[in-house]
Amino acid sequence: MTSDSAAYSLLTEEEREFQRVVRQFMEREVRPIVADMERAGRPPQELLKKMGEQGILGCFAPEEYGGGGGSLMTRAIVAEETARVDAGLDATLFVSISLISRHLLKRGTEEQKQRYLVPLLAGEASASICLTEPHGGSxxxxxxxxxxxxxxxxxxxxxxxxxxNAPISDVFMVFARTSGENRRAKGGxxxxxxxxxPGLTIGQPFDKLSLRSSPTAEVFLDNVRVPESQVFGEEGQGFYYMLEGLDYERVFEGxxxxxxxxxxxxxxxxxxxDRQVFGEHLASYQMIQDKIARIATGVEMSRVMFYxxxxxxxxxxxxxxxxxxxxxxxxxxxxEASREAVQILGGYGLMEEYPAARLYRDAKxxxxxAGTSEIMKIIIARETLKAAGKAK
Structure with a gap:
């Protein structure tokens, strides 16, 4: 991000300095091992612990739980800078930190915070949210x-x-219906x-197109018994917590x-x-400039809105x-940016030794x-009609 970006003014000087620190960490510690993480299908535990020690994971959390006491923007900075280097790692951190840790901070008991939140922020544990089921996600x-x-x-x-995170998680936040009717929030x-x-088992890691360094699998629960102390929040209110977090989740998708x-x-x-074609740098061709301009515009508009x-x-x-x-x-x-990057690189864009192919997969x-594009359009239309007083 350059100083002439409209997003630049939305950060404090302290946040800009934090952004520089996180970017340096990602370049130094993460970029050299991205290919290794993709092959392994997971980030190394040593990396997560190092991120915890550096205060990157808990940057936004209260100090009494090992956090840095920073703004929510600091967590957003970590998400953007992580995805810039490896979106798979960002997905793993997103669930453990942005979702589970945030839920624990807001509604967890003190015992739950000490038992689960503190290790998550220290990079000593990972977590999963168990919501989507085989019959449908939306x-x-x-x-x-x-x-x-x-x-x-x-x-x-x-x-x-x-x-x-299922293959590497230490704790699972499982949403289940305990009363009420389907398609109703009350009773989850x-x-x-x-x-x-006992009774909780994890399937084999999925072989995915995207986010290959973030492990994903099925979770099976067969007569899993948990004590009352393992209820998160209030009985029957779980789906409200889930719905409440959707805006947060979608902003962090941004x-x-x-x-x-x-x-x-x-x-x-x-x-x-750098590349020369017919004696001219590729960047001198207007069709290439058009692609770069479109990518830059998408970056700028996305960043300003998400900040x-x-x-x-x-x-x-x-x-x-x-x-x-x-x-x-x-x-x-x-x-679009990933597609155009592949196109600009031509044959090299199809080679796994270049990051364009990975970026293309991860963007999709x-x-x-977190909700398909089709679902987003339904929500946008519904909320627009509601605001105009035209909702049926």
Whole structure:
């Protein structure tokens, strides 16, 4: 980001300095091992611990839990800078830190915070959210996973799929219906289930197109018994917590998309100004300039909007429509940026030794994950009609 970017003014000087520190860490510690992480299908535990020690994971959390006490923007900076180098690592951190840690900070008991939050912020543990099921992801209020009370315990049965971090997680936040009707928020409960709980098993890691350095698998729950102390928040309110976090999740999707698109811009500019064709640098051709201009525009618009919405979240304001607009626009901008980067590199863009192919794969994930583009359009239309007083 240059100082003439409209987004530059949305950061404090302290946040800009933090951004420089995080960027240096990513270049020094992460970029050299991206290929290794892609092959292994997971980030090394040593890297997560190093990020914890450097204060990168807990930058936004209170100091009493090992955090840095910074703004939510600092967490957004980490997300963007991580995705700029490896979107798979960002996905792993997003679930453990942006989702689980945030939930624990907001509603966890003190015992749950000490047991789960502190290790997550230190990079000593990972976590998963178990929401999506094999029969569908967008209809999250109609899970087949059920939990029933049995004395002072709950018994959970069901299965979850596409669960980020499942192969490496130490704790799983499982959403199950405990009462009420399908497609209704009331009656869902969230449970914190330890990895070694009898009846909980993890499937083989998926062989994915995108985000290969972030492990994903199925989770099976067969008569899993958890004590009352493992209920997260209030009984019957779990789906409300999930819905409440959707705006937050989609804004952070914008952070990842911006990071991916910026990586595409960096790659395209470097290649186009170095590569010569017919005696001229590739960047001198207007059709290449058109591609670079379009990528740069997508990066700028995505970043400005996502920074603005981070500030909106910091103020505690709702931004359902705007978050969906950001998620839709930034994911499409990242996909276009990655496609054009591949095109600019030509044959080299198809080679795995260059990052263009990985960026192309990773960008596509964000048109599907955290709500498909089609779902985003439905939300945007619904909220626009509602604001105009035209909702049916």
């Amino acid at each position: 209809d999250a209020l109609s899970p087949k996973t059920r939990a029933v009370k049995d004395g002072d315990h709950w018994v959970i049965n069901g299965s979850k799929t596409f669960i980020t 409960t969230a449970f914190l289930v330890d990895r070694d709980t 952070a990842s998309n911006t990071g991916i698109a910026q990586a595409c811009l960096d790659l395209a500019v470097d290649y186009a100004t 603005h919405l981070i500030r909106t979240l910091e103020r505690g304001e709702d931004c359902t429509r705007a978050a969906s607009v950001l998620k839709l626009y930034s994911s499409e901008a990242a996909v 994930h964000h048109e599907i994950g």
